Amino acid sequence: MSVILITGASTGIGNLSAKALAAAGHTVYASMRDVEGRNADRADDLLAFAKHHRKDIRVIELDVQSQDSADRAVQAVLDDVGMLDVVIHNAGHMSIGYTEAFTVDELAHQFDVNAFSVHRVNRAALPHLRDRGSGTLLYVGSTTTVSVPPFLGPYVASKFAFDALAQVTAYEVSQFGIETVIVMPGAFTQGTDHFPNASHALDESITRAYSRLDPMLERYGDATEALFEPGSSADPSRVADEIVRVLALPFGQKPRRTVVDFTRSDVAEVNEANEASSRGFLTRMGYGDLLEVRQ
Numbered sequence: 001m002s003v004i005l006i007t008g009a010s011t012g013i014g015n016l017s018a019k020a021l022a023a024a025g026h027t028v029y030a031s032m033r034d035v036e037g038r039n040a041d042r043a044d045d046l047l048a049f050a051k052h053h054r055k056d057i058r059v060i061e062l063d064v065q066s067q068d069s070a071d072r073a074v075q076a077v078l079d080d081v082g083m084l085d086v087v088i089h090n091a092g093h094m095s096i097g098y099t100e101a102f103t104v105d106e107l108a109h110q111f112d113v114n115a116f117s118v119h120r121v122n123r124a125a126l127p128h129l130r131d132r133g134s135g136t137l138l139y140v141g142s143t144t145t146v147s148v149p150p151f152l153g154p155y156v157a158s159k160f161a162f163d164a165l166a167q168v169t170a171y172e173v174s175q176f177g178i179e180t181v182i183v184m185p186g187a188f189t190q191g192t193d194h195f196p197n198a199s200h201a202l203d204e205s206i207t208r209a210y211s212r213l214d215p216m217l218e219r220y221g222d223a224t225e226a227l228f229e230p231g232s233s234a235d236p237s238r239v240a241d242e243i244v245r246v247l248a249l250p251f252g253q254k255p256r257r258t259v260v261d262f263t264r265s266d267v268a269e270v271n272e273a274n275e276a277s278s279r280g281f282l283t284r285m286g287y288g289d290l291l292e293v294r295q
Contacts, residue, residue, distance in 0.1 A: 002136075002247065003084050005029045005077055007064050007121060008091030010042040013140060013185065016240040017088065018046060022055035024244050026086075029077050031062035064091045064117030067124070074124040083132070086247060087125045089118045089166075090140040092159075094198040096220065098210040099153030101201030107154050110199075114158035118165050126173065133177040134295075136254070138243065139166040143186045143259065143267045151217050170256070171282070171290040179293050181246050181254050184271075186261025187224045188236045227263035234262040251295060 004021055008014040009030035018030040030046050032039045043059040050057035058080070062073035077084050093113045095102065102110075122137065129135035142159040144152060163182065170180035201207055216223075228234050239260045246254055256275065259268045282288055 001025045001027065002086050003027045003029070003077065003081055004086040004088060004247075005031060005060075005062075005074065005084060005121075005125070006088040006090055007031050007062060007117070009046070009059075010039045013236050013239050014088075014090040015042070015046070016237050017090065017140075017243050018057055019049055020237070020240040020244050021247070022050060022057045023053065024248070025055075026247075027056040027058070027081065029058050029060045029073075031060045031073055033061070033063045035059055035061045062121075064120060065112055067120045070120045070124040074121075074128065078128060084125060084128055084135070086136045086138060087121060087129075088138045088140065088243065089121060089162075091117055092140070092162075093155075094152070095154045095200070096151055096198045097153075097201035097217070098151070098207055098213070101203040101206035101210070102154050103202055106199070106202060107157070110154040110158045111161060114155070115161035115165060118162055122169060126178075129178050130173070130176045134251075135177070136179045136181065136247065137166070137169070137173070138247065139163075139180070139182045140239070140243075141166065141182045141184045143184050143261050143263070143265055145184075146267045146270045147263075147265045151220060167278075171287070174290055174293045177293060177295055179251065179254050180256065182257045183239065183243060183246065184257060184259045184261070184267060185236070185239045186234075186259070186263045186265065186267070187227065188234055188239075189221055189224055224263075227265070229262050229264055232262045252293065 004026050006014055006018055009018045010032035018028050022028045035043045046057050046059055060073050060076055063069040095110055141163050144156045145160050145163050148156055166180065166182050242258060242260050246258060257271050261267055279291055282291055
C-alpha cells in the first residue's frame with residue numbers, strides 16, 4: 001500500500017478519490033485550504049468517514065497557490081510517516097464566459113490555480129521521490145485539451161498548460177524511477193463543484209458586447225448533458241475508481257494516459273495518435289530513453 005498526497009480533496013473528484021483510495025488500503029493525506037476555517041466541515045467529513053470505515057485518511061493544510069504551503073505539507077507527510085509514494089494533482093478551478101471579457105489578471109489567476117500549482121507541489125515532492133528513486137505523479141487533467149469546448153477559454157488554456165507541464169516533467173523524472181499518469185475526466189455536470197462554483201468574467205462591458213451569444217452560453221449545461229451516451233451514468237466516482245485501478249498496477253504497467261469520459265468525444269483515439277507522434281519525435285531526437293521509466 002502507498003502513502004498518497006492528494007490536492008483539492010475538499011470536494012468533487014479529489015474528495016471521492018481520497019475516500020476510494022483509503023478504502024483500498026492506502027494511507028491518504030487529503031489536502032485542502034483553510035482546514036480549520038471554511039473547509040472545517042469537509043475535513044471533519046473525511047475524518048468521520050475514515051473513523052467509521054477504519055481507514056487511514058489524514059487531512060492536511062495545503063494551499064496550492066503558495067510554495068511555502070506546498071513545502072510545509074510535503075514535509076509534514078515526511079515527518080509523520082517518513083515517506084511519500086504518490087502525488088495526485090487534482091486541485092483546480094473553472095471559469096465560464098466570453099474569453100475576451102476575462103482580464104489578464106483573471107487569466108493569471110486561472111493559470112496559477114490550475115497549472116502553476118502543479119509545479120509548486122512537484123518542487124516540494126520531487127526531491128524526496130528522486131532521492132528514493134521511485135514514486136508516481138498522477139495528474140487529473142481534462143478532455144477539454146482535446147475537445148476544446150467554447151466559453152471555457154481561461155480554463156481550457158490553463159489545462160493545456162497543466163497537461164504540458166505533466167508531459168515534459170514526465171520525460172525528465174522518468175530517469176529517476178518516477179512514473180507519470182494523466183487521468184483525463186470528461187465533462188461531469190453533477191457531483192463536483194466545478195460548474196456551481198465557476199468564476200465569470202469581470203469585464204461586463206465586453207460581456208454585453210457578446211450578448212448575441214447569450215442563449216448559447218445559458219444552455220451550456222443542457223448542451224453538455226446532451227453529449228452523454230444514452231443510459232450512461234456520468235458519475236465522477238468513476239474517475240476515483242479509475243485512479244484506484246491505475247495506482248494498483250505494477251511498476252511499468254501504468255498507462256501514460258487514461259480517459260474517463262461519457263461524451264463520446266473520441267479522446268482516447270486522439271491520445272493514441274498524439275502518443276505515437278511524440279514517441280517518434282523524441283526517438284528521432286535521440287531521446288527515446290526518456291519515454292521509458294528507469295527502475
